[in-house]
Amino acid sequence: MRIAIIGGGMTGLSAAYELTGKGHSVMLFEKNAVLGGLAAGFKEANWSWPLEQSYHHWFTNDRAMLTLLRDIGLSEKIILKRPVTATLWHDLPYQLDSGRHLLLFPALSPVDKVRTALLLGLLKLNPFWQPLESLSAQSLIRIVGGNEAWRVIWEPLLQGKFGGYSNLVAASWFWARIHKRTSRLMYLSGGFQTLINTLERRIQSSGGVISANCVVTKVFPEKRSGSFILTTNRNGRHTADRILLTVPTAIAARLLPLSYPTPIPHLHAVTLVLETKQPIMRRTYWLNITDRSYPFLAVVAHTNFIDKRHYGNHHITYVGNYLPQDHPLLSVSAQQLFRAYVPSLKRLTPRFSETSVVSMHRFIGYAAQPVHELHYSRRAPTLATPIPGIFLANLDSIYPWDRGTNYAVELGKNAARAIDAAR
Ligand SMILES: Cc1cc2nc3c(=O)[nH]c(=O)nc-3n(C[C@H](O)[C@H](O)[C@H](O)COP(=O)(O)OP(=O)(O)OC[C@H]3O[C@@H](n4cnc5c(N)ncnc54)[C@H](O)[C@@H]3O)c2cc1C
Structure with a gap:
């Protein structure tokens, strides 16, 4: 079968790898020059490894990813570490990634610590997420973890991530975040781009044709033959027997010749990547910002996880944020975003100096965060679209999981x- 795949992120690449392996004739179209979508990397001249545009790691239980890495001979390139995760409280980072550290966390009373441990323990042990779809994350956290833990830890994090939607987020989303977490994290020697490049080579060596820098503009059925026509911005016109869209649902809706419902609200991920001579954080890899007077949600010091020698001996720090459509910070340059963040970076790290910055980049993950409202599974898009022969697979459909390259695979x-x- 001739199969056209639209989108060269991890979902499109994994599907192309599987389908070429089964002997199908696969064409893959990617809008950007570089494959990888949200997991794509970029590289400065003085770095030996590319770096993901947004902070990326794997959990040790990311089984689909582990299987793929084994299949394509990359298992030996896995780096396994236990970096420090911390939570900001009164402008100071407190390690909060184990029971012992929860006991030492000064912001909660002993009773609230026990209730928080109970909440996390229940979510870790309970395998059933479905009943939690009808309860809000807020209700679950307050009932089991208590109002104080809600106020100090969870409310600011949910607000920072989901803004005005935070009270609507289902407990099943929260379950997925806690249930899946592992304290040891994995990365790949050479970055995620090593995986992306290996998949690209495998697809091509099995006869797949990959067109990067190529935007698909329309997809429509050809009635007489029962196949589909796909047009691109390069004046291309291609015929396929099946179409797999892996683009965000709103984009898929614009490509298809029908009104396709997109009832799920999304936020856009905005990431500032700073390469600095001095570290912004000394020990912490991941810092949750639980103070909403900061204009960002997380600070992730990649080089407190992966050795800085791969990045010209400089320190790499991501400043992460989620913003709704039309937010003014979505349309500013890296320098303007940095300016907006500097006072808070100095509050976090008083020794931080702008002169330490070697390079900065800003990336936007379009619609990268679906809002998992109550009963999300009833609204999530299905693989089969209303047009037989056209399929849709993107991060909206991996519930109860939040998102991740493991689920894309x-x-x-x-x-x-x-x-x-469906031959
Ligand atoms: C801030 C952030 C942090 C993350 N952290 C992690 C992490 O730690 N670990 C992890 O595993 N995952 C993480 N993820 C999630 C992970 O990156 C995604 O789940 C995964 O990459 C999604 O892959 P995808 O192929 O489904 O979608 P995408 O990567 O969005 O791929 C869709 C592709 O379609 C292309 N496209 C769009 N329109 C067109 C068109 N008209 N024609 C052709 N091509 C088109 C896009 O350019 C894109 O390449 C993170 C994501 C973000 C945003």
């Missing part, structure tokens, strides 16, 4: 299986 594999079965 699983989804790509499932999509490939469904397309192959």
Whole structure:
């Protein structure tokens, strides 16, 4: 079968890898010059490894990813570490990634610590997320963890991530975040781009054709032959028997010749990447910002996880944020975003100096955060679209999981299986 895949992120690449492996004739179209989508990397001249545009790691239980890495011979490149995760309280980072550290956390009373431990323990042990779809994360946290833990830790994090939607987020989303977390994290030697480049080579060596820098502009059925026509911004016109869209749902809706419902609200991820001569944080890898007077949600010091020698011996820090459509910070340059963040970076690290910055980049993950409202599974898009032969697979459909390349790999594999079965 001739199969056209739209989008060269991890879902599209995984599906292409599977489908070329089954002997199908696969064409993959990617809008950007570099493959990888939200997991794509970039590189400064003085770095030996590319770096993801947004902070990326894997959990040790990311099974679909581990299987893929084994299949394509990359298992030996896995780096496994236990970096420090901390929470900001009164402008200071407190390590909060184990029971012992929870006991030492000064912001909660002994009773609240026990209730927080109970909440986290229940979510870790309970395998059933479905009943939690009808309860808000807020209700679950307040009932089990208590009002104080809600106020100090969880409310500012949910507000920072989901803004005006924070009270609507389902407890099943929160369950997924806690249930899946592992304290040891994985990365790949050479960065995620090593995986992306290896998949690209595998797809091409099995006969797949990859067109980067190529925006698909329309997809429509050709009635007489039962196949589909796909047009691109390069005046391309391609014919395929099956189409797999892996683009965000709102983009898919614009490409298809029908009104396709997109009832899920999304936020956009905005990441500032700073390469500095001095570290912004000394020990912490991941710092949750639980103070909403800061204009960002997380500070992630990549080089407190991965050795800085791969980045010209400089320190790499991500400043992460989620913003709604039309937010003014979505349309500013890296320098303007940095200016907006500097006072808070200095509050966090009084020794921080602008002269330490070697390079800065700003990236936007379009619609990278779906809002998991109550009963999300009823609204999430399905693999089969209303047009037989056209399939949709993107991060909206991996519930109860939040998002992640592990699920993109699983989804790509499932999509490939469904397309192959629908011969
Ligand atoms: C801030 C942030 C942090 C994250 N952290 C992690 C992490 O630590 N670990 C982890 O595993 N995952 C993480 N993720 C999630 C992970 O990156 C995504 O789940 C995964 O990459 C999604 O892959 P995808 O292929 O489904 O979608 P995408 O990566 O969005 O791929 C869709 C592709 O379609 C292309 N496209 C769009 N329109 C068109 C068009 N008209 N024609 C052709 N191509 C088009 C896009 O350019 C894009 O490449 C993070 C994401 C973000 C935003």
